[in-house]
Amino acid sequence: MGHHHLVDDAAMIMLRDLVTGYQGQGIGVPLDGRFDSGSMTAIVGANGSGKSTLLKTLAGLLPPVQGSLSFGPAGRPRIGYLPQQVEMDRQFPLTVFDVVAMGCWPASGLLRRINRAGQAAIWQALTRVGLETLAQCAISTLSGGQFQRMLFARLLVQEAPLILLDEPFSGIDKPTCGLLMTVIEQLHRQGRTIIVVLHDNQLVAQHFPQTLWLSSSQPAWGPSSRVLATWPDFAAPMPPLCLLSV
Numbered sequence: 518m519g520h521h522h523l524v525d526d527a528a529m530i531m532l533r534d535l536v537t538g539y540q541g542q543g544i545g546v547p548l549d550g551r552f553d554s555g556s557m558t559a560i561v562g563a564n565g566s567g568k569s570t571l572l573k574t575l576a577g578l579l580p581p582v583q584g585s586l587s588f589g590p591a592g593r594p595r596i597g598y599l600p601q602q603v604e605m606d607r608q609f610p611l612t613v614f615d616v617v618a619m620g621c622w623p624a625s626g627l628l629r630r631i632n633r634a635g636q637a638a639i640w641q642a643l644t645r646v647g648l649e650t651l652a653q654c655a656i657s658t659l660s661g662g663q664f665q666r667m668l669f670a671r672l673l674v675q676e677a678p679l680i681l682l683d684e685p686f687s688g689i690d691k692p693t694c695g696l697l698m699t700v701i702e703q704l705h706r707q708g709r710t711i712i713v714v715l716h717d718n719q720l721v722a723q724h725f726p727q728t729l730w731l732s733s734s735q736p737a738w739g740p741s742s743r744v745l746a747t748w749p750d751f752a753a754p755m756p757p758l759c760l761l762s763v
């Protein structure tokens with residue numbers, strides 16, 4: 518009993534027989550396993566293997582088609598979720614500061630003024646990602662890399678215990694990719710649980726202790742070194758996406 522209790526306390530998310538999908542139509546085989554509290558996991562797999570769909574299900578945006586996911590004793594935490602860039606509206610009339618300030622909403626409420634500590638957190642996050650001079654710019658004027666840095670600044674302000682990122686580096690130049698990776702590692706050191714959909718196997722091997730490989734036949738989930746080694750194609754060096762997109 519006591520042992521089981523300890524095990525459950527360490528789990529942030531438990532998946533039991535989970536099948537994700539749309540309109541009752543499942544993708545892939547059922548998933549069983551857990552994301553531990555404070556763990557950092559890469560989700561990899563072929564196009565269409567259901568990586569984004571799993572992330573949306575973890576975020577609570579889609580119901581499971583089969584099975585369940587459950588959260589640890591504290592229940593569903595606040596979640597910082599970044600969808601793929603293509604799914605975001607960049608024409609909305611907001612400034613960079615406004616978007617980063619949205620990270621304060623859980624604390625400040627929509628209509629209340631952001632207090633001094635909130636203001637300081639926003640400026641600190643903008644500086645962390647090198648956007649402090651663009652704070653008053655309209656978001657429609659940002660490059661793809663600047664836009665992504667802004668969203669990472671919002672994640673820093675948000676202080677969510679669970680962070681879900683869907684291909685955060687696709688189409689992003691190499692220096693920005695490096696900067697954003699250091700922000701992810703900072704969030705991990707702060708004890709947050711990090712789950713990132715990625716295509717770049719070198720980034721996974723270098724930075725992610727855990728890997729979940731989605732496949733239509735047999736998913737693999739565990740320490741990255743073990744999961745990557747069981748997939749010969751994946752272990753072979755490939756140019757990282759970050760390098761290709763410079």
Ligand SMILES: Nc1ncnc2c1ncn2[C@@H]1O[C@H](COP(=O)(O)OP(=O)(O)OP(=O)(O)O)[C@@H](O)[C@H]1O
Nearest residue numbers: 538539540544562563564565566567568569570571
């Ligand atoms: N809104 C939707 N409605 C119905 N089916 C969808 C929807 N979005 C995705 N799908 C389907 O679900 C399957 C998995 O898609 P998903 O985007 O999760 O895969 P992925 O592993 O993230 O792929 P990629 O690497 O190309 O981003 C695909 O067959 C896709 O066509």
